Amino acid sequence: MSDRAFQEYYPDVLAHCYGCGRLNEHGHRIRSFWEGEESVCRFTPRPHHIAVPGYVYGGLLASLLDCHGTGTAAAAAYRAEGRDMASQPPLRFLTASLHVDYLKPTPLGVTLEIRGRVKEVKGRKVVVEEWILADGTVTVRGEVVAVQVPEKLLDNLVK
Amino acid sequence: MSDRAFQEYYPDVLAHCYGCGRLNEHGHRIRSFWEGEESVCRFTPRPHHIAVPGYVYGGLLASLLDCHGTGTAAAAAYRAEGRDMASQPPLRFLTASLHVDYLKPTPLGVTLEIRGRVKEVKGRKVVVEEWILADGTVTVRGEVVAVQVPEKLLDNLVK
Numbered sequence: 001m002s003d004r005a006f007q008e009y010y011p012d013v014l015a016h017c018y019g020c021g022r023l024n025e026h027g028h029r030i031r032s033f034w035e036g037e038e039s040v041c042r043f044t045p046r047p048h049h050i051a052v053p054g055y056v057y058g059g060l061l062a063s064l065l066d067c068h069g070t071g072t073a074a075a076a077a078y079r080a081e082g083r084d085m086a087s088q089p090p091l092r093f094l095t096a097s098l099h100v101d102y103l104k105p106t107p108l109g110v111t112l113e114i115r116g117r118v119k120e121v122k123g124r125k126v127v128v129e130e131w132i133l134a135d136g137t138v139t140v141r142g143e144v145v146a147v148q149v150p151e152k153l154l155d156n157l158v159k
Numbered sequence: 160m161s162d163r164a165f166q167e168y169y170p171d172v173l174a175h176c177y178g179c180g181r182l183n184e185h186g187h188r189i190r191s192f193w194e195g196e197e198s199v200c201r202f203t204p205r206p207h208h209i210a211v212p213g214y215v216y217g218g219l220l221a222s223l224l225d226c227h228g229t230g231t232a233a234a235a236a237y238r239a240e241g242r243d244m245a246s247q248p249p250l251r252f253l254t255a256s257l258h259v260d261y262l263k264p265t266p267l268g269v270t271l272e273i274r275g276r277v278k279e280v281k282g283r284k285v286v287v288e289e290w291i292l293a294d295g296t297v298t299v300r301g302e303v304v305a306v307q308v309p310e311k312l313l314d315n316l317v318k
Contacts, residue, residue, distance in 0.1 A: 048177060050177055063218025096260070149211075
């Protein structure tokens, strides 16, 4: 397991995202890693990330799945090409769709584990299934359909 | 059209939500209203709510659909009972599932319009279809399945 998170390989221009950009000082700055065939991100919601007293806000949980999902998609794309994430050109993914099932209330005050597994790779599209554990219990399941950012858009952003 | 938002009727104990709680000073504090058969919420993302430069973070868009959806579900439930939202007992909804399709990038720097329409009411479940407009163009479509908070849980929270 690398000690460098997927998000730490994103080029600076793509590192401003509120969910996962290491350069967004107001954001969540999530960090995702491989653990074998699964990707994992550990995140501790802050007290104001509340839904009702004692429980985590669902919009935050959706956001965590979103960014951990696109990060996992990118890491999987490098893996599929047998490339290190530091190699050029960068591969980045945007979310085409996001689905979240809230199975149980997620308790506030514990570190959450967001886990992902690549379900399907089809051309430029990667489907990532995900789940969130709180104290070892799965409270949320979801799926992200991520699409690779077109080179043209990436070029426009990087320039 | 009432000038009091759905969220302004939530009892204090249920008004801490990061997305829609009027008492959460760190949160989005969204405000939703009826406009005929549709509900609407206008929200201007802040500069740090960024995905890639120029565009809004998808996790925020998911969060807006989530809270506007549960707010619309609650307002619809009062309507269905012919009750004013200020009447007792309070009706509140939690999100069972959330689906978001990101159709196009949503530009940052404009006020977004989040619109909802009740698609189905089935017992304690309300399905709300939603869409987000930026400069008059639909950039996101989504659906929230909201479930009425059990009286028991509501009682425990209110006490």
